[in-house]
Each structure stands twice: as structure tokens, then as C-alpha cells.
Amino acid sequence: MAGKIVIDTERCKGCGLCVVVCPKNCIVISNHSNKNGYFPAQVTNSDCTGCAMCAIICPDVAIEVFYESKVEAAKSNKKGKPNLIKEKA
Ligand code: SF4
Ligand code: SF4
Numbered sequence: 104m105a106g107k108i109v110i111d112t113e114r115c116k117g118c119g120l121c122v123v124v125c126p127k128n129c130i131v132i133s134n135h136s137n138k139n140g141y142f143p144a145q146v147t148n149s150d151c152t153g154c155a156m157c158a159i160i161c162p163d164v165a166i167e168v169f170y171e172s173k174v175e176a177a178k179s180n181k182k183g184k185p186n187l188i189k190e191k192a
Pocket of ligand 2: 163
């Protein structure tokens with residue numbers, strides 16, 4: 104299953120929980136601080152499966168997860184590109 108996350112870097116407090124929990128090592132802590140002075144999480148690779156572990160553990164609700172369902176995958180295979188839909192938490 105293909106997935107994608109979007110991190111709200113201004114909401115993130117850089118606790119690193121999402122970095123630790125991600126089984127695909129998709130997330131790192133940025134070297135650049137946000138407007139609140141925190142070093143936020145950022146996506147580092149495209150191996151995301153859409154498992155949503157990062158979003159579930161985030162205490163600041165800073166992560167949105169999108170994933171490609173089997174139905175959408177079948178559709179996208181015909182069209183040749185992924186069609187990611189938002190996770191229903
Ligand atoms: S959804 Fe899963 S695989 Fe994707 S970044 Fe979050 S924890 Fe990692
Ligand atoms: S768990 Fe949430 S607050 Fe903590 S680093 Fe990740 S996105 Fe930021």
C-alpha cells in the first residue's frame with residue numbers, strides 16, 4: 104500500500120515520537136526551526152506505507168496521512184499514477 108504524510112511544521116514541537124515509531128524511517132527532525140523555535144519533523148523518503156503510526160502517536164496532531172486503497176490502486180494502475188485518499192482516523 105502506498106502512502107504519504109503531510110506534516111504541519113508550525114504545529115510540530117519536534118518531540119521525535121513520529122521519527123521513532125515509523126517502521127520505514129520516513130521521518131527525521133529538521134535542522135531549521137519553525138516560528139515557535141522548535142525543530143520540526145520532516146519527511147525524508149518516499150517509502151511510506153500509510154500505516155498512520157506517526158499520526159496516531161503525535162501528541163500535537165501535526166500529521167495527516169494519505170494512503171492508496173486497493174480499490175484506488177486498481178484505478179491508478181489503469182491511469183498510471185497513484186490516487187491517494189485521506190486517512191479516516
Ligand atoms: S504513515 Fe507509517 S510509514 Fe508513513 S511516515 Fe507515518 S509511520 Fe511512517
Ligand atoms: S510526533 Fe508530532 S510533534 Fe512530535 S516530532 Fe512528530 S510531528 Fe512533531
